[in-house]
Amino acid sequence: MLTIWGRNNSTNVKKVLWCAEEIGLPYEWIPAGGSFGGTGDAAYRAMNPTGLVPTIRDGDFVLWESNAIVRYLASRYASGTLAPEWPTERAGADRWMDFASTSLAAPFRDVFWGLIRTPPEKRDMTAIHSGQEKCASVFAIADRALSTQPWFSGAAFGMGDIPLGCFAYAWFEMPIERPDLPHLAAWYSRLTEREAFRKTVMIGLS
Ligand SMILES: N[C@@H](CCC(=O)N[C@@H](CS)C(=O)NCC(=O)O)C(=O)O
Known part of the structure; x- marks a missing residue:
């Protein structure tokens, strides 16, 4: 178990x-x-x-x-489904998992903690806006990747979509201005149709 x-x-x-x-x-x-x-x-x-x-x-x-x-x-x-077996596909998925942690997590934290876990009077709006801009640049890179493949794991949903999917939920739920990133928005919309995503990720922000 x-x-x-x-x-x-x-x-x-x-x-x-x-x-x-x-x-x-x-x-x-x-x-x-x-x-x-x-x-x-x-x-x-x-x-x-x-x-x-x-x-x-x-x-x-x-x-x-x-x-x-x-x-x-x-x-x-879930080898062969969530975990791609072919090395190049596997590396592609790994890349987006690492990208979420190394490029997105730090600026995301400034925005998320600032807006969701800090009372309004204590918010550092300069750090929040700067984090927002950095997140928008990072998501723009992800958006461009989705113009040539439907998922971050390649042709099918897989582990490469999981870390970015968790960040994307908060990104799309927070009361912030977001740049228009159509491929990212379409990918996110497909995630929201997944029962497992709705059950574990779309549970509100706190
Ligand atoms: N690199 C670690 C980071 C883990 C991490 O920072 N966890 C946070 C929650 S997102 C935590 O444990 N914070 C302290 C707490 O919740 O008590 C991972 O990806 O697992």
């Missing part, structure tokens, strides 16, 4: 819950981190020394780092 630790309003935890739901894997979900706490406990730190979420245990195997977890679940339980 798979166990997933992490509060479900975290973008990184959403990646893992969504992936498990796409595969149809049964799992036990244990809220942890944020107001749920538990991540400072010795037992949790023994599994995940960073004290962050998510963490999974699958049988005897423990893993943390959200993209690594998505790759593991997809490769082990």
